[in-house]
Structure formats: structure tokens, C-alpha cells
Amino acid sequence: MAETLIIYYSSTGYNQKVANSIAKKLDADLFEVKPVKPYDKDMWAAWDIAQAERKSGQLPELQTNVPDMSQYQRIIFGGPAWGYTISNPLQAFLKQADFAGNPVYPWVTFYDHDEQYLTDLKQQLNNGQVKDLLELTMGVLNDDQSLNSAIDHWLEKIK
Structure with a gap:
């Protein structure tokens, strides 16, 4: 088992590319967050759905279980910013996850803005230390x- 776990969500392949690159460089384990119903590949169509989910308070159901993060020494966590903050699938994951006191090193991909990403991650992260x-x-x-x-x-x- 690796010392590092990489947790990511990727709807368009960009974040998968980032996760795979980091995993190769660190010899880390990968964990992909997958919603039951995939989002549209078109950023704007996905954003319309994400906004409706946020307004209703219904984050997407995930098809993946939360891994046991107590087995790792550090977590790398990444995905896209949607509407200045964490994408809905990653928010759904954060509601279920216990980071076991681990340091969490985040990355974010974005088209235009990500102003709330780090602040929101610090608020939503359960039992982890954002770096x-x-x-x-x-x-x-x-x-x-x-x-x-x-x-x-x-x-x-x-490092």
C-alpha cells in the first residue's frame, strides 16, 4: 500500500490526467469519486444541473464508497471548481468522508474563477488538515x- 492516496473527480478527463500524473510521480493509490448519474461533458449543461442540485440541497448520489483514509500518511484531493467552489460530486464525497487527521493537499482546475474553493474545502473537510x-x-x-x-x-x- 502506498503512503499517499489521491482522491479526485473528473467529468471531462482533465482531473483524471492530473491525478494519474501525480500518482505516477509519487507511486500513490488512486480513488475516483463517481456520481451514479454522470454529468454532461459540456461544462455549461453540467453547471445547470449542478445549480439545480445546490438550490434543492440534493447533492448527487455516489457509486463509490469512501476509502479508509487511516491507512495513509497524506491525502491529495482534487477536482474542478464549479461556480467558484468545490464540484457537487466532491461535496457529496466530503459529507461522507473522514480524513483520519491526515494532511490534505488539494488541487483545483478551473475555467474562470475558484475564489471560494479553498475556504469551502477547509469548512467541509472532516478531520483533516488542508495544506x-x-x-x-x-x-x-x-x-x-x-x-x-x-x-x-x-x-x-x-514534500
Whole structure:
């Protein structure tokens, strides 16, 4: 078993790419958060559904169980920002998860803004310690050299 667990949600493949890259660099275990009903690949269509879920207070049901995080020394947690904050599937995961006192190193991908992501993560994280955030814009995500450089720099910082 690895020392590090990477927990991520990816609706378009960007965050899966980030998670896989970090996992290879750290020899970490991967855990993908999957909603029962996948969101539309189109960002705006998915956002319409996400807004309706938030207004109704009904976060998506997940098809994945929460892993036992007490087996790990650190958690890396990532996914997209939706409406300046944590995506709905990751919020649903956070409601169920106990981070077992582990340090949690988050990353976020975003198209335009992510202002509330870190603040909301600190509020929603159960029994974990939020550490340095890696912010990845679409420009960085679409340039493999920039992405690898950003990940490497962040990993050096959090070691």
C-alpha cells in the first residue's frame, strides 16, 4: 500500500490526467469519486444541473464508497471548481468522508474563477488538515509542459 492516496473527480478527463500524473510521480493509490448519474461533458449543461442540485440541497448520489483514509500518511484531493467552489460530486464525497487527521493537499482546475474553493474545502473537510493548494487554469491544463512543471513545482513544495 502506498503512503499517499489521491482522491479526485473528473467529468471531462482533465482531473483524471492530473491525478494519474501525480500518482505516477509519487507511486500513490488512486480513488475516483463517481456520481451514479454522470454529468454532461459540456461544462455549461453540467453547471445547470449542478445549480439545480445546490438550490434543492440534493447533492448527487455516489457509486463509490469512501476509502479508509487511516491507512495513509497524506491525502491529495482534487477536482474542478464549479461556480467558484468545490464540484457537487466532491461535496457529496466530503459529507461522507473522514480524513483520519491526515494532511490534505488539494488541487483545483478551473475555467474562470475558484475564489471560494479553498475556504469551502477547509469548512467541509472532516478531520483533516488542508495544506497548500495547486491551482490549474485551462491554459496550464492544455499545455503538457506547463502542467508537468506546475505539478513538479507543487510536489517539491509539499514534500
